[in-house]
Amino acid sequence: MALIWEDLPKDLPPYSTVYWHYKQWREAGAIEKLMSVLHGQVREQVKKAESLGCGSASPKPFQEKSQMDNADHH
8 A cells, every 4th residue: 555645634734745754754764763663562562462361462564664665656
């Protein structure tokens, strides 16, 4: 699923501004760091749920890096 930058909610800044910030954060490694932190949090939640006997808590998989790179082609 590709992100269509022009379809962002109207209460956000213009898509070109949002996209510019996204590119800056990605180039600085912030997106990768954020994904790593989020993955770690999901893994901890799954471990806690399994240890409490809540069955198999399977979180929705995150977008693959190749799909994130495709977002550049707005």
